[in-house]
Amino acid sequence: MSLSSALQQLASYRANNTRASQETFKKGVTILKSRNAPNLGEDGWAFLEQLALASIDIGRLDVADECTKQLSEKFPNSPRVAVLVGIRKEASESPESVLRYYDGVLEEDSANAAIWKRRISVLKRIGKTEKAVDELSKFLDTFYTDVEGWLELADIYSSCNQYTSSLQALSHALVLAPQNPFTALQFAETAYTAGDLPLALKMFLVVTEMVERDIPAPEDSAPTGISVRAWWGVKLCSRRLIESPPSSPSASDTPVPKTIKLIDELATERVLTSYSGEQGAEGRQLVSQWISAY
């Protein structure tokens, strides 16, 4: 595995926010050992940061220390290096001392969003969920456009089974990132978990439309990737809506579509098509059994 292809792979991990720590560590350590002087140019520092985070993630604190040392020598008073030092402290010190360190950094520079996020993450890790949610709401009042923060808030609310608040946070994320089908899919699945089936059905259909928007004839090709998940969602919602029509109106006042039976047929066909190629061969039997049971 040549150095340049490893570097390219790591750059794509950075661009896509992938957290493949084991892979990053394996490739990064060979690159770190091979270079004596930083000849990677501007990307070298971002690579060191990425390698430091990956090593902390899998427990190799020695490699992380080396990367942090190089970075702090080059950038002495950088807020980004302060975040890295804080994460390294999280791995070896008690949470209280880490929180004190973060408070110290925030006193000097109260607009350091990354340090604030780390503080919230530590609070969530030690179990102070209420305090974490309060801090996160304050953070999002200040930095409204942080999509990551809204997704994190939705995740915390979902884990506490407060699905309405989670849906509210996700709708803020949807406003900020309207073309992102992944956020809409999370919204649909949270609505399904909360029991609001018409809303979930509507959002699943929105996701399928968003993903297949640029295909000229989507009915001719099998769904791939996230649209399989969305069509599954449509199938589940329509099946439950047909079997037991909800007695009470949905919590969000979304009406059930009149053509629900046609939607059910379409979703069945789409789900079966997506398992019809060689990729879906393993699940095909189970899927057709499950579908024919209803």
Place this chain on the structure above:
Amino acid sequence: MLGRVFLIVATIAIFHAAFSAYEHLSQLKALERPEGQLPPDIILETLFALALGIIGASLNAPPLKEITWASEMRKHKIDDMDSRLGFANFVNRGRNISSQLGQSSQRSAKVS
């Protein structure tokens, strides 16, 4: 492959035409004749090199990428879009598992 060959041939042809034009003009200057029209074969060579270079550059171009947002989103995975690295928890049980890598087992004894 073919595009690169065309590009190299076109580059050689254009250098050759330029050098011939220079030689021709210096010959005219040596004979003290007024500078007239360039010989037509040099002009033909230049135009040929231009056409071949355009074809070679078009064939040598990297593969085209799609422009719609939907096609871009199809390339991403859910784990990448939902990774929330700013809030990520880097203190997990992985450090106790990777004990065969050496030092982490000592550190895990220090942290409870």
